[in-house]
Amino acid sequence: AQSVTQLDSQVPVFEEAPVELRCNYSSSVSVYLFWYVQYPNQGLQLLLKYLSGSTLVESINGFEAEFNKSQTSFHLRKPSVHISDTAEYFCAVSAPGGYQKVTFGIGTKLQVIP
Amino acid sequence: DAGVTQSPTHLIKTRGQQVTLRCSPKSGHDTVSWYQQALGQGPQFIFQYYEEEERQRGNFPDRFSGHQFPNYSSELNVNALLLGDSALYLCASSRQGIWSGELFFGEGSRLTVL
Numbered sequence: 001a002q003s004v005t006q007l008d009s010q011v012p013v014f015e016e017a018p019v020e021l022r023c024n025y026s027s028s029v030s031v032y033l034f035w036y037v038q039y040p041n042q043g044l045q046l047l048l049k050y051l052s053g054s055t056l057v058e059s060i061n062g063f064e065a066e067f068n069k070s071q072t073s074f075h076l077r078k079p080s081v082h083i084s085d086t087a088e089y090f091c092a093v094s095a096p097g098g099y100q101k102v103t104f105g106i107g108t109k110l111q112v113i114p
Numbered sequence: 115d116a117g118v119t120q121s122p123t124h125l126i127k128t129r130g131q132q133v134t135l136r137c138s139p140k141s142g143h144d145t146v147s148w149y150q151q152a153l154g155q156g157p158q159f160i161f162q163y164y165e166e167e168e169r170q171r172g173n174f175p176d177r178f179s180g181h182q183f184p185n186y187s188s189e190l191n192v193n194a195l196l197l198g199d200s201a202l203y204l205c206a207s208s209r210q211g212i213w214s215g216e217l218f219f220g221e222g223s224r225l226t227v228l
Binding site: 006032034041042043044045046049051090094100101102103105107 | 159
C-alpha cells in the first residue's frame with residue numbers, strides 16, 4: 001500500500017516570496033506522484049504529476065516538483081507566489097497500472113499574504 | 115466538453131436517514147471513483163466502479179454502497195447516516211487502459227448530517 005505525508009498543515013507566505021510545500025511518500029513498489037490543488041468551494045484539479053523519466057516536473061503556472069527516490073520526497077516549489085495561488089494543495093500517490101486508486105495526503109493550506 | 119458533474123451540490127439529512135449522491139463522468143471516461151473529504155482532511159477513497167462493478171474499496175463500512183449504470187454514471191448511497199458522515203463527497207472519473215495519472219473531479223456534494 002502507498003501513503004503520503006504532508007509535513008505542514010498551513011504555510012503563510014508573502015506575495016512574490018518563494019514557497020516550498022513538503023511531501024514524503026511511502027511505498028514498496030514504484031509509484032506515480034501527484035500534486036492536486038483545491039480552490040475554495042471547488043473540486044480538486046491536477047497541478048502536476050511524475051510518472052517516469054525526468055525527476056523534475058513543472059506546471060503551467062510556475063510550480064515545480066522534484067521526485068527524489070532516495071529521500072522518498074516530492075516537494076512542491078514556486079519561486080514567486082501570487083495572491084491567486086492561495087488554495088489547498090494535496091500530495092497524492094498511485095501505483096502504476098492497476099485500478100487507478102489515488103491516495104491523498106491531508107493537504108497543506110497555502111495562504112499568500114499581500 | 116462537459117466535465118464531471120455531481121448532484122445535489124448541498125443537502126442536509128438527519129441521523130438514521132439514507133442519502134443518494136449522483137455523478138456523471140467526463141465524456142469518454144468509463145471509471146468512477148468516490149472520495150469522502152471531511153473538514154480539514156484530504157480525500158479518502160471510498161470505492162471505484164468500472165464495467166458496472168465495484169473494483170476496489172477503501173476502509174468504509176457496508177453502509178456505503180454504490181452503483182454504476184451502463185452510461186457510466188454512478189450513484190453513492192449511504193444508509194443509517196451518522197453525524198460523522200458529514201463531509202464533501204467527491205466523484206472522480208478516469209479511463210481504464212489509458213492511465214495518464216490524472217483523475218478528473220467534480221465539485222462535490224456537501225452532506226450535512228444533523
